[in-house]
Every structure is written in structure tokens, then in C-alpha cells.
Amino acid sequence: MSWFFHVNQGSNQQPPVMMPPSSSSSPSLADFPSVPQGLVPPSLENLSCTSLKSAAGREPLPLSxxxxxxxxxxxxxxxxxxxxxxxxxxxxxxxxxxxxxxxxxxxxxxxxxxxxxxxxxxxxxxxxxxxxxxxxxxxxxxxxxxxxxxxxxxxxxxxxxxxxxxxxxx
Structure with a gap:
């Protein structure tokens, strides 16, 4: 699972809804969803490409x-x-x-x-x-x-x- 799934699972809020891109060719800040208040992303040490089990501490962390x-x-x-x-x-x-x-x-x-x-x-x-x-x-x-x-x-x-x-x- 991706890091984004961990973030959304950690909060009781609904995932942000993506707005359709504006008519301009390059995206603007308004095209991106807002970050939920009080949400702190995990440090780089805690990011991995493993299942949720390892993030929950049920399995050993992956090797670097x-x-x-x-x-x-x-x-x-x-x-x-x-x-x-x-x-x-x-x-x-x-x-x-x-x-x-x-x-x-x-x-x-x-x-x-x-x-x-x-x-x-x-x-x-x-x-x-x-x-x-x-x-x-x-x-x-x-x-x-x-x-x-x-x-x-x-x-x-x-x-x-x-x-x-x-x-x-x-």
C-alpha cells in the first residue's frame, strides 16, 4: 500500500476529493486537494513499499x-x-x-x-x-x-x- 493510504487510515476523515483540473495547460495549486488540518506525514524512515502489517508492527520492518x-x-x-x-x-x-x-x-x-x-x-x-x-x-x-x-x-x-x-x- 502507498503512504497515502496510511495517512488516510490514520485520520477519521474522508479522503480528499480531487477537483477536475482547470482549463489551463499547467496545474495550479487550486487543482490539488487541501491537506487535512493536524495531519503530520510520517518521517522518511517509516515510509516503505510493504504491506500495512509491517507498518502496524506485526512484522519486522523492511531492510533498507x-x-x-x-x-x-x-x-x-x-x-x-x-x-x-x-x-x-x-x-x-x-x-x-x-x-x-x-x-x-x-x-x-x-x-x-x-x-x-x-x-x-x-x-x-x-x-x-x-x-x-x-x-x-x-x-x-x-x-x-x-x-x-x-x-x-x-x-x-x-x-x-x-x-x-x-x-x-x-
């Missing part, structure tokens, strides 16, 4: 355009990664999901390497992934995991087993 594009980008990379790269990504994801667990820290240390050569594309992708992930809120992170699960449920099952395996371990 930037976050959605970042997530699509990471998913695209993920789908092109080799098995070894996906395993490295899994370890990185586990480290982000349960930060501070010694078992994930030790596994992350095993992936560190000192090189004289510049980073490869995969390493650059992981750096961008980390920057983006850190800027996402919890809901956006969960949304990414849901999108990833739709594409590769086996990978996400491994992730959940890995998270469960850290329970009770320091």
Missing part, C-alpha cells in the same frame, strides 16, 4: 535498500565460492555469531596467514562482508541468515550445529 544490496552482494559471492572458501566463511560467521568464545577464536587464528602478496578477491570480499555485517542490526543479520538458508539450507544447518557446539564451552 543499502542493506538489501549488501546482502545480495554477499549472497552472490557465496554462491560462487568454492567449498574451502565456504568453510572459511562459515568459521567467520560462527565467530560473529558467538563472539568471545575461545573455540571460535582458536579456529579463526588457524586461518590467519602472513603474506607479502596483496589480498586475493576472496579476502577482499570477506573484509567487505565484515564491514557490512558490523553495520547491520540484529534483525538485518537474521534476515541475511534467512536468505542464506533459502539458498543453501545445508550450509546454514552446519552453522546452527556449529553455534550449538559452542554451548557450554568457553
Amino acid at each position: 535498500y543499502v542493506t538489501l544490496q549488501e546482502q545480495r552482494c554477499v549472497l552472490s559471492w557465496f554462491l560462487s565460492w568454492s567449498t574451502a572458501q565456504r568453510e572459511r566463511f562459515l568459521q567467520d560467521l560462527l565467530g560473529k555469531a558467538v563472539p568471545g568464545k575461545v573455540c571460535t577464536l582458536l579456529e579463526s587464528l588457524n586461518t590467519l596467514q602472513v603474506k607479502d602478496s596483496p589480498p586475493n578477491i576472496f579476502e577482499c570480499q570477506l573484509r567487505l562482508w565484515t564491514q557490512w555485517f558490523e553495520s547491520w542490526n540484529e534483525e538485518e543479520r537474521n534476515s541475511f541468515l534467512h536468505i542464506l538458508e533459502e539458498r543453501d539450507p545445508i550450509f546454514v544447518a552446519h552453522f546452527y550445529r556449529g553455534v550449538a557446539g559452542t554451548a557450554g564451552r568457553d
Whole structure:
């Protein structure tokens, strides 16, 4: 639904009636309906192209355009990664999901390497992934995991087993 529907629903007034355009070729202010008194439009943060359910708070708010594009980008990379790269990504994801667990820290240390050569594309992708992930809120992170699960449920099952395996371990 459009923003206009939300505005009209929020007030108990009838929607404004459109007047036929005047005979001049360009519209004038008189051609537009008047704004109901006391009506304040929502901020830009609250505008979306989603159903009324999300606006009413029954569903999570939609992702921002930037976050959605970042997530699509990471998913695209993920789908092109080799098995070894996906395993490295899994370890990185586990480290982000349960930060501070010694078992994930030790596994992350095993992936560190000192090189004289510049980073490869995969390493650059992981750096961008980390920057983006850190800027996402919890809901956006969960949304990414849901999108990833739709594409590769086996990978996400491994992730959940890995998270469960850290329970009770320091």
C-alpha cells in the first residue's frame, strides 16, 4: 500500500476529493486537494513499499535498500565460492555469531596467514562482508541468515550445529 493510504487510515476523515483540473495547460495549486488540518506525514524512515502489517508492527520492518544490496552482494559471492572458501566463511560467521568464545577464536587464528602478496578477491570480499555485517542490526543479520538458508539450507544447518557446539564451552 502507498503512504497515502496510511495517512488516510490514520485520520477519521474522508479522503480528499480531487477537483477536475482547470482549463489551463499547467496545474495550479487550486487543482490539488487541501491537506487535512493536524495531519503530520510520517518521517522518511517509516515510509516503505510493504504491506500495512509491517507498518502496524506485526512484522519486522523492511531492510533498507543499502542493506538489501549488501546482502545480495554477499549472497552472490557465496554462491560462487568454492567449498574451502565456504568453510572459511562459515568459521567467520560462527565467530560473529558467538563472539568471545575461545573455540571460535582458536579456529579463526588457524586461518590467519602472513603474506607479502596483496589480498586475493576472496579476502577482499570477506573484509567487505565484515564491514557490512558490523553495520547491520540484529534483525538485518537474521534476515541475511534467512536468505542464506533459502539458498543453501545445508550450509546454514552446519552453522546452527556449529553455534550449538559452542554451548557450554568457553
